[in-house]
Amino acid sequence: MSHGLSVLFFYLLIFGLILFLFIRGISALICGNRDKIAWLKREVPKWEEKNLISAKQAEDLFQFYKIKSGEVKKTNLITTLSVIGAALLGIGVILFVAANWQEIPPNIKTILLLAVTFGTFYIGYYLTYEKKSYAVLGKSLMFSATLFLGAAIALLGQIYHVSVTDGWIIFFIWAALILPAAYFFESPPIFMLSSSLFLLWNYFYTIGDKYSNYYYPLIVFILILPFAKNDKLKSIFNITALVFAAALSVFYKQDWVILVIAAGLLIYHLLPYMNFPAGKLKETKPPVYEHFYNSCLIGSSLAFAAWSISFFLSYDKLPNYFFIIILGILFYLTYKAKSKEALFVNICSLIVWFNLFFAALYNNFSSPQSLSVPDMLLINILLGIIIYLAGLNHIKEKIFKNIYTACGFAIVLIISYILSFKNLFWQLKNLNSDYIYLCAFIVLSLIIVYLIFINLVNKKFLAKTLFYEILIMALIILASFTGFFTHNRDIYILLVMNITLLLCGFIIILQGFEKQNAGLFNSGILILVIFAFTRYFDLFWSYLDRSLFFIIIGIFILIYATLMEKQRRKIIGDMKNE
């Protein structure tokens, strides 16, 4: 016996031992308990019948072994364990193939592997459907067999040295072959494996050949999603995978693939509207489905956002007018479905689209000058204010209102923080008085003034914070126009942004007071602390500037506190007088 053969024998022995222990362990886990419980279920009524035990005792016995509630929990644990075991076994075999061990000739290796694959699947089938009592073990053996099948395909690819750039073909064949097994034998792990392999196929196909892969979304829409609808994990995984595919396609400017994905998900979201009268949607659809359709809307919104980016990368001089219509439809559907997550995604994609739209307009109309970063930031801060004001307008949908206002507030806060650093962006000291910026400022400011007016008329502002909010908006609007009147607007904008940050902190603190919300109050304090901390260590300001800055703000806050104290005393005095 040669050295190689003895090594092979040794490995086979170890492999067999592990397999035996695995099967033995799993079957003991399942059958041990199941059998005892089944036996108990059978025997206890007999004891009761023969008056060996009383009816109460029999009931106590059942309760002691938790026969009803406990069983489900244990089965879940067993299922999880056996799926993990099956997965490890499969990975082991794949790694064995990858090692490309030369002791066994390729043809023997192939035949052995095929025998193991079909044998394992058949045993799994036999245990699940013929013998029936070993269903969990049987199903995990079937799952193992689907992994062995992958190893067999990889082995063929290895023997014939299929080029790594065509390596996606292995994932595709594997995924396509095991999908029917997932259908016929209702196996969630095999279904998830197949979904993951399709995703990997798409990934390697896209990055390797850089061609659009229309087959992937079509396969998911036609062969996978209809069967994943009822299961949260399956549907979320596949919708996320589609969004991932859309995001990947952005890098290769494959606009049409992204559009197919986005449109497909939108159609899935619209399916219940097509079947039922739109108004009765909520009453007629089951709750699990509702989750699925909501995920479709979120996925579709994300994919459309990816499309707007990809569109800009492909045609950077063509403003994306089409997206206005799409965004309108998406917002309409979001309100109809009352989806918080979709609203957040769509607000984000509105901002992204607006910036890309503006950049495309600028590229189209303006001189070869590059886009001015400070001006873009100012435009975004105006957009943030508009989103905030739009949020105040919502009364009925309180959650929607909170999402809008939080997004708007966050934008104002982040951008004013960026612009509050001296010289960070203001090295571009010269104004960029392109008429295109002027137009944007005017349009956005008019919208803001209109929204402020509407909100004032309808009394949507919180009385205590109204003054500060209006002050911030007025200051920011003024600051955006300074560039068109003066040559050192940097100092104005710098001042406005610092004041804005300070006031934002105050607004949050006041709102925290008003709504008795400790979280809001603390965030306000945090904003002020970060503000003070940043200014203290700010590299762009000289010490003298900073010292003056802190003294002025300190005095300002002390005066404010004194005024409040006075007011408090007055109120207490009034109360005493009464």
Added chain:
Amino acid sequence: MNKRFFLVLLFIIWLLALFGFFAFKQFTVSTGTKILLETAPVDPRDILRGDYVVLNYKISRLDTNKIPCDTNIQSFSRGDKIYVVLKKDGNAWSAQEIKKRMPDRNSVFIKGTLWGVYPPNLHLSYGIESYFVPEGQGRNIETYRGNNLAAEVITDKFGNAVLNKLFIDNKEIKFR
């Protein structure tokens, strides 16, 4: 229809698919012509199939000024299938002609995919760029970077190619 029917059906599908994959490649190996190509390798790893050697052939980059082409190079685009007619040049084979249409069955040729057009050069891949080796043994081959390393490739009458063996100094590489 019961589960047993599905089981048999599934096994038939699996067997047919695997056999198809095998037959597609084995057809090339059994019926094709053996040719020797010159290479230059490196040594990465595939997640399913383990270590392999990347092979770059002299025919992976073709200069259309030196090799006649039946079509105007400007009309080529990425992803096009192209046929390269080969001729025996000493021990190894080299490119003789580039064709957009499938050449005469009597000649020896290989089918490639165009992945780059940089006039006057064409960059092609033939699906024979990876040679899978036992774990950790790719480095040995890598030291033979250059003229010593040659690959035996089999091409069938449709131009499909399968990488068969590697030779160092005209000696076949064996892993034991």
